[in-house]
Amino acid sequence: MADEDREAEFRAYLLGDSSETDSQAIELRIVSDPDFAELLLALEDEVIDDYLAGRLSPKEALQFDRRFAQGAADRVLRIELARELRRKAAPTRSTSTYPLFWKLSAAAAVLAAVVVSLNTWIWNDIARFQLDSASLRGDGSLPRINLGPDINTVELELELESGGYPTYTASLADADGRTLFTRDGLVAGPRGGRFFVRLRVARDQLPAGDYVLSLSGVTADGQREPLATYVFRVLPS
Amino acid sequence: MKTAQAGIPLTLLEFRVVGRDRGERTQNFDLLLSWLDEDREAAEDKYRSLRRRLIQVFINRGAHVPEDLADETISRVAEKVVEVKETFEGDPARYFYGVAKNVLHEATRNPPAAPIDEARFLPAAGHDSETHFPEHCFEQCLATLPDDQRELVLRYYENEKDLKILNRKALAAKLGIDGSVMRLRVHRIRARLKACLLRCMENTAGETDSPILHKGQGRSTNDG
Numbered sequence: 033m034a035d036e037d038r039e040a041e042f043r044a045y046l047l048g049d050s051s052e053t054d055s056q057a058i059e060l061r062i063v064s065d066p067d068f069a070e071l072l073l074a075l076e077d078e079v080i081d082d083y084l085a086g087r088l089s090p091k092e093a094l095q096f097d098r099r100f101a102q103g104a105a106d107r108v109l110r111i112e113l114a115r116e117l118r119r120k121a122a123p124t125r126s127t128s129t130y131p132l133f134w135k136l137s138a139a140a141a142v143l144a145a146v147v148v149s150l151n152t153w154i155w156n157d158i159a160r161f162q163l164d165s166a167s168l169r170g171d172g173s174l175p176r177i178n179l180g181p182d183i184n185t186v187e188l189e190l191e192l193e194s195g196g197y198p199t200y201t202a203s204l205a206d207a208d209g210r211t212l213f214t215r216d217g218l219v220a221g222p223r224g225g226r227f228f229v230r231l232r233v234a235r236d237q238l239p240a241g242d243y244v245l246s247l248s249g250v251t252a253d254g255q256r257e258p259l260a261t262y263v264f265r266v267l268p269s
Numbered sequence: 270m271k272t273a274q275a276g277i278p279l280t281l282l283e284f285r286v287v288g289r290d291r292g293e294r295t296q297n298f299d300l301l302l303s304w305l306d307e308d309r310e311a312a313e314d315k316y317r318s319l320r321r322r323l324i325q326v327f328i329n330r331g332a333h334v335p336e337d338l339a340d341e342t343i344s345r346v347a348e349k350v351v352e353v354k355e356t357f358e359g360d361p362a363r364y365f366y367g368v369a370k371n372v373l374h375e376a377t378r379n380p381p382a383a384p385i386d387e388a389r390f391l392p393a394a395g396h397d398s399e400t401h402f403p404e405h406c407f408e409q410c411l412a413t414l415p416d417d418q419r420e421l422v423l424r425y426y427e428n429e430k431d432l433k434i435l436n437r438k439a440l441a442a443k444l445g446i447d448g449s450v451m452r453l454r455v456h457r458i459r460a461r462l463k464a465c466l467l468r469c470m471e472n473t474a475g476e477t478d479s480p481i482l483h484k485g486q487g488r489s490t491n492d493g
Contacts, residue, residue, distance in 0.1 A: 046329065056370070059326045063369070064362040069322045071449075074456035081426075104328045104335050113463055116407050121426030 042075055047095040076107075080114045086260040090244035091209030093261040160187040162228075163245070163262040175264045177238075184235050190247055190262055192220055192227040197249030200229050201256055207242040216250070240268040297347045304354045304361050319362060323369055330373055338376055342369045406469035410462050422458045425451075 044050050045058045062069045082088050083096045100107045161177055179186065190202070200218040205211050220227045229247060242265050248256040305319070306312035320339055327335030345368050346353070357364050411419060424440055441451040 048331070059329070059369075060363065060366050062326055062329075063319070063322050063366040064360055066318050066322065069325055070453065070456070073325065073460070074452045077456050077459060078452060099331060104331075104333060106324075106328055106335070109463060109466070110459070113459060113466065117422060117426050117459075120407075120411070121423045 039075065042072060043079060046072070046076055046079055046099070047092055048099045049095060077110070077114065080107075080111050081118075083261070084111070084114055084118060086246070086258045088261060089209065090203070090205035090211075090246055090261065091207075093246075094207055094242060094244050094263050097263045158185045158187055158232075159183045160189055161264070162189040162191065163264060164191045176267055177264055178267045179235060179238075179269055181269065186233045186235060186238055188231045188233065188245065188262075190229045190231065190245070190260070192229060192247075192260065197257075197259075198252055199250045200259075201248045201250055202229065202231050203246045203248075204233070204237075205244045205246070207244075209244075212237065212243075238266050240266050297350055300350045300354060301343075301347045304350060319365060322362075323365065326366075326369060327373065332373075332376065338369070338372050342372045345372070403470065403473050406466055406473065409469060410465035413465055414458065414461070418458045418461075421451075422455055422462075425455050 041050070041054065042058065045055055050058070058072075062072060079088075079096065080100065083093065083100070088096055100111060159177075159179060161175070163175060177186070197220070199216065200220060201214060201216045202218055203211055203214040215231060218229050218231060220229045222228075231245075242263070245262040245264070246258065247260045247262070249259050250256055302309065302312035302316060305315040320343065323339035323342055324335045327338045332338050342365060346365055353364060414422070421440070421444075425437065427436055437448065437451065441448050444451065446454070
């Protein structure tokens with residue numbers, strides 16, 4: 033089979049989803065064949081682009097987060113470069129997400145902490161958490177949500193690169209890629225020059241575990257367009 | 270470890286050759302290279318390429334300091350090269366990979382402590398915190414590209430989302446190449462940009478004494 037036809041297999045390897053036997057076969061080719069090694073690096077770039085554009089499946093997004101965003105400095109740099117190129121190629125796109133400086137500073141400050149609870153508000157029994165897509169986390173961890181005993185509702189505030197769709201659809205999946213629920217008819221609102229979609233989830237729908245939240249924009253004629261993926265971890269109470 | 274640069278002769282300092290004394294280290298070094306290719310210059314190129322690909326494998330396995338594991342692999346091969354060169358049949362890369370698997374296995378069993386200094390890409394003082402790189406580095410590096418390469422990489426990223434696929438097909442058709450060739454071409458431009466960014470960030474760190482780069486995150490990384 034030609035390499036072009038084996039792309040899915042190679043992508044699975046890059047995302048850490050191959051068997052050990054398949055992984056070793058691919059690695060032997062990387063070490064033995066410079067052309068193949070370069071082909072795989074080019075495919076990695078494509079996977080990075082897909083992640084930043086929210087085109088990975090929930091399961092893939094979680095794997096990417098573990099393998100790439102938390103990986104070697106080389107990969108982190110390549111993700112950042114892809115981000116900059118996207119920004120440069122589309123100058124009208126808002127410079128969304130938190131600046132890396134802020135993220136790294138915050139990460140450094142909480143390195144020893146058990147919980148990263150950035151941008152969290154608690155009001156009565158509702159806890160609100162702000163999530164940004166395709167995050168690069170300087171402390172090498174997923175954003176973590178720690179719910180106190182009095183919390184009954186979790187409000188996830190999903191940051192967008194821009195508004196522009198009449199409505200949005202959010203779909204929550206667990207770490208195995210199983211869809212837990214899909215919520216239609218969400219709307220985006222501006223705040224502080226940025227756009228957010230808010231999603232309220234009952235606490236009992238979020239037991240401890242890793243989650244992937246996929247957000248799509250819904251066009252006026254009902255077409256869904258993947259926009260962003262958010263990954264987070266809910267800690268045991 | 271100092272990084273090997275294409276076109277510059279390798280020196281003993283460029284990898285951790287083992288041996289009782291300088292004479293033995295030099296011998297192992299030469300033997301290792303001659304095992305890769307009889308022609309010295311070709312052997313040095315192969316060595317650099319092989320090291321990059323070992324780093325690539327270790328990155329794919331999630332290693333945080335893949336350069337160290339690649340160097341450990343090379344060091345072990347160098348230690349055995351006297352006997353292996355005579356007995357091993359086939360592509361030396363296969364032997365390197367066999368050793369790399371052992372190194373990886375050991376590293377997995379005894380993982381090094383996670384690096385605590387994650388501020389390896391912290392921006393320089395006075396740097397616009399809305400930008401992930403020092404802005405002048407990104408712009409400078411982009412400007413060093415030939416016009417056609419700059420246009421290609423930026424057009425490649427135009428029209429994100431649904432239009433992207435159509436845009437890329439149209440771009441490939443305009444260039445008279447297929448999609449996989451274009452992807453490779455864009456990858457090479459990105460690799461070139463990345464190498465330029467690292468150099469610029471190192472220089473900026475030197476000028477401002479700001480921790481833009483974590484130690485060891487220089488050109489020794491996998492520059493494709």
